[in-house]
Amino acid sequence: MxxxxxxxxxxxxxxxxxxxxxxxxxxxxxxxxxxxxxxxxxxxxxxxxxxxxxxxxxxxxxxxxxxxxxxxxxxxxxxxxxxxxxxxxxxxxxxxxxxxxxxxxxxxxxxxxxxxxxxxLKSTNRYGGTALIPAAERGHVQTVRTLIAAGVEVDHVNNLGWTALLEAVILGDGGPRHVQIVQLLVDAGADVDLADGQGVTALAHARRSGYADMVRILQQAGARG
The missing domain is CATH 1.25.40.20 (Ankyrin repeat-containing domain)
Known part of the structure; x- marks a missing residue:
């Protein structure tokens, strides 16, 4: 029991x-x-x-x-x-x-x-890019401003062969936010003649896409091609 x-x-x-x-x-x-x-x-x-x-x-x-x-x-x-x-x-x-x-x-x-x-600031994502690159691509103006001020390298090249400037032009929509980001990057000293893996510059991409405001900013910064 x-x-x-x-x-x-x-x-x-x-x-x-x-x-x-x-x-x-x-x-x-x-x-x-x-x-x-x-x-x-x-x-x-x-x-x-x-x-x-x-x-x-x-x-x-x-x-x-x-x-x-x-x-x-x-x-x-x-x-x-x-x-x-x-x-x-x-x-x-x-x-x-x-x-x-x-x-x-x-x-x-x-x-x-x-x-x-x-x-x-030097850490990279799965595409080999810094935080600045996708921020530029997605049109996060304040984020781009913050990251530039923090000291993230503006000309870092990711595994696709693109910089923040190239992504803002290639993958951006050409609208006011991306135009402002292009200006911020240029003002921060981005190399406007740094081409992608196929040798195409940000200026050439902007022209192809008909992004007149970006073309103007890049030309004023001395971009060639």
Missing amino acids: LLKRLSIFLTMALAMAHSVAATPTGAPLDSRLRQAAATGSAQDVQALLRQGAAVEARDSRGRTPLLIATHHNNVPAAQALVQAGADVNAQDAIHDSPYLYAGARGHDEILAMTLAHGAD
Whole structure:
């Protein structure tokens, strides 16, 4: 009888333990921290860190909580993680880092945090480009201004053979934002005659696309061809 009662007790205890583990509150702390980084508050993040969640706990894609917060542009969560010592340069499986992703997506508040906490200005994404290149391509004017001021090399060439200036012309839409970015890059000393892998310059690309304002800026800067 005693053995039977003990067996029943153990069965009930295991069932209860399984039930608790299946609830969100019983989920691993690291997983809950990554969820808080995506959609939670700074207080949520801080509470989980106090409970022992790892600030650099990566998911199956190699993303840290800070990179996840950056993906969601969750500024309060990102700030809490940075203040807790999160690595702003930690890259995932496809070479994105909080710094690089914030720059590429124009998440300027998080970008400013990364720059203030040791962002590696020479780090590159999976295309071999700095944060400045996709920022220029996507028309993030303030981001481009911030990265230039931070000291990112304006003439860095990525694996496609393109600089920030070339991407702003080739992949931009020729509209006001990209025109302003071309002007910012020229003013920052970008080499206007640096050609792509096929030997085509930014000026030639601008002419082909009919981007008159870009043509004017490049010609005024002494571009040839």
